[in-house]
Amino acid sequence: MQDSFQFPNTIEVCLTPALFSVKPSGKEVIVVLSDILRATTSICTAFENRAKSIIPVATLDEARQLKKEGYLVASEQDGKKLDFADFGNSAFSFTREAVEGKTLVYCTTNGTRALEIAKPASKIAIGAFINLSALASWLVYQDKSIVVLCSGWKGKFCLEDTLFAGALTEKLLGHPTFETSCDSAFAAMDLWNIAKSDLFGYIKKAEHYQRLKELGLDDVVPYSFRIDLTGVIPVFENNEIVDVSKHRDKIIKEK
Amino acid sequence: MQDSFQFPNTIEVCLTPALFSVKPSGKEVIVVLSDILRATTSICTAFENRAKSIIPVATLDEARQLKKEGYLVASEQDGKKLDFADFGNSAFSFTREAVEGKTLVYCTTNGTRALEIAKPASKIAIGAFINLSALASWLVYQDKSIVVLCSGWKGKFCLEDTLFAGALTEKLLGHPTFETSCDSAFAAMDLWNIAKSDLFGYIKKAEHYQRLKELGLDDVVPYSFRIDLTGVIPVFENNEIVDVSKHRDKIIKEK
Numbered sequence: 001m002q003d004s005f006q007f008p009n010t011i012e013v014c015l016t017p018a019l020f021s022v023k024p025s026g027k028e029v030i031v032v033l034s035d036i037l038r039a040t041t042s043i044c045t046a047f048e049n050r051a052k053s054i055i056p057v058a059t060l061d062e063a064r065q066l067k068k069e070g071y072l073v074a075s076e077q078d079g080k081k082l083d084f085a086d087f088g089n090s091a092f093s094f095t096r097e098a099v100e101g102k103t104l105v106y107c108t109t110n111g112t113r114a115l116e117i118a119k120p121a122s123k124i125a126i127g128a129f130i131n132l133s134a135l136a137s138w139l140v141y142q143d144k145s146i147v148v149l150c151s152g153w154k155g156k157f158c159l160e161d162t163l164f165a166g167a168l169t170e171k172l173l174g175h176p177t178f179e180t181s182c183d184s185a186f187a188a189m190d191l192w193n194i195a196k197s198d199l200f201g202y203i204k205k206a207e208h209y210q211r212l213k214e215l216g217l218d219d220v221v222p223y224s225f226r227i228d229l230t231g232v233i234p235v236f237e238n239n240e241i242v243d244v245s246k247h248r249d250k251i252i253k254e255k
Numbered sequence: 256m257q258d259s260f261q262f263p264n265t266i267e268v269c270l271t272p273a274l275f276s277v278k279p280s281g282k283e284v285i286v287v288l289s290d291i292l293r294a295t296t297s298i299c300t301a302f303e304n305r306a307k308s309i310i311p312v313a314t315l316d317e318a319r320q321l322k323k324e325g326y327l328v329a330s331e332q333d334g335k336k337l338d339f340a341d342f343g344n345s346a347f348s349f350t351r352e353a354v355e356g357k358t359l360v361y362c363t364t365n366g367t368r369a370l371e372i373a374k375p376a377s378k379i380a381i382g383a384f385i386n387l388s389a390l391a392s393w394l395v396y397q398d399k400s401i402v403v404l405c406s407g408w409k410g411k412f413c414l415e416d417t418l419f420a421g422a423l424t425e426k427l428l429g430h431p432t433f434e435t436s437c438d439s440a441f442a443a444m445d446l447w448n449i450a451k452s453d454l455f456g457y458i459k460k461a462e463h464y465q466r467l468k469e470l471g472l473d474d475v476v477p478y479s480f481r482i483d484l485t486g487v488i489p490v491f492e493n494n495e496i497v498d499v500s501k502h503r504d505k506i507i508k509e510k
Binding site: 015016018019155156157158159162181182183184186187190191194205206207208210 | 270271273274410411412413414417436437438439441442445446449460461462463465
C-alpha cells in the first residue's frame, strides 16, 4: 500500500529485459515499457484511433488461436503480414476506420517478453515518443517510483528504446518529487541530449533502423520519433492494455 | 585458425556480463575486460610496477588458500584490507617495491565473474584508461574481432566501464580494419565524447564513484581516469594474467 505522500520517488532505467528486477520494497513501482520500433508506438497509435483494448501475445500460435475466437489480429513475420492476420505490426495499420471500438491482438516477441517480466510491478504503462508528455504528466500524478524498461532487440541493448528512456527520465526529473542515482538513467539522458535535435538523423546508425530498412519497413521510423502526437496512456491491466487517459474519457463522452 | 588477412574485423561492446555471449564463428574473438574502478586499473598498475603475473580469484576462500600456499594476496571487504591479505584492491597498493618480480593473487568479484564468462574467447585482455593506446595498438596488430566486456557492478550497467569501451572503440575505428554496427558501441562512443573533456568531472555522478567516496576509497578515482600512463598489455592465459607487451620484453632485458 502506498503511503499518503512519499517523495522523492526514484527513476531507474533498465537497458534490456535481461537486466530487469523489480526490487521488493515498501514502495510500489510503475514499469514503463519502451519498444519504440515498433510495438509501443503502434499500441499508442491504436488507442489514439480509439481502439477499445489490446491483447499482447508473444507467439503466432496464441495469435492464431485468438483470431479463431473472433479477434482482430496484428501479426507479421520477416516484415510480411501473416495470412491469418488482419494487420501487420506497423503503427500505420491502425487507422481509425480499422480499430475504433475494437479489441485487437498484437503479436510482438520483444514487447511481450518485456511485459511478461514486468508483471510483478504495481502497474505497467506503455511509453513512446508520440505519448511522451502525456505519459510523464500521468506518472507524476501517480506518485510512485518508476522503472523504464527498454525492450531491446532479442535481449540486447538498442539505441531507440534507450533514447526514449532518457527523454522520459529528463522530463520526470524536472519535477521535484523525482530523483535518480542510476547510471543507466544518466547514460540514457546523455544520449537523448545528443540525439534530440535530430532524432531521426541520429537513429539512422541504429541496428534496428537498418533491419527495418532492409525489410522495406522503415516508412514508420520518422513517425515513431515524433513527439507528443497523442494524449493516450496505455496501461496493462488484467492481461489486456487499455487507455487510462482523460483523453479516453473525452472520447467515451463524445460517442 | 585465423586466415592470412581478414577484414574488416568487428567491434562490439557488451554493457554488462549478463548480456555477454561469444558467438561461435570462424573468426576468433578477443575479449577486452573493462573494470575501471578498480580491478583492471589495479592490474595494469601492478604490471607497470613489474609484477610477474596475477592470479585472479572470485572468492575470499580461494584468496585465503593461495595465501597459505605462499602467494602475495590483494583482498578487501567493504573497503578494508582483510587480515590475511598483503594488500587492498587499490591500484596504489601495487608499488614497485611491493610487487616487482612477484606473482600476486587479486580477489575481485565483478572482474573475476567477467573473466569467467569470457573464457570461450580466443584471448582475454585487460583494458583501462591507463593503458588505452598501448592496448589499442596491440589489438590492431592481432587482426581479430573485438568484444569489449564491461564488468559493471553486480551485473548492472555502469558508466565508467562504458566510457572506457567507448574510448577504445573510437580508437579502433580510426583504423581501416575495424568496423561496428553495434548499438552499444555507438552509445559508448557518444558517452565517451560527452565525458572526455572532463572525465573525472563526468564520473562524479556515477554510482560507483559515490560508493567509493562513502567508503573513503575515492583517492584512486582521478588516477583511474588518466590516459596512457603505461604500455602494459595484461592478457589472461592459463589461469593467470601476464603482460605480453614489448614493454615487458624491455623490462626483462633490463634485469
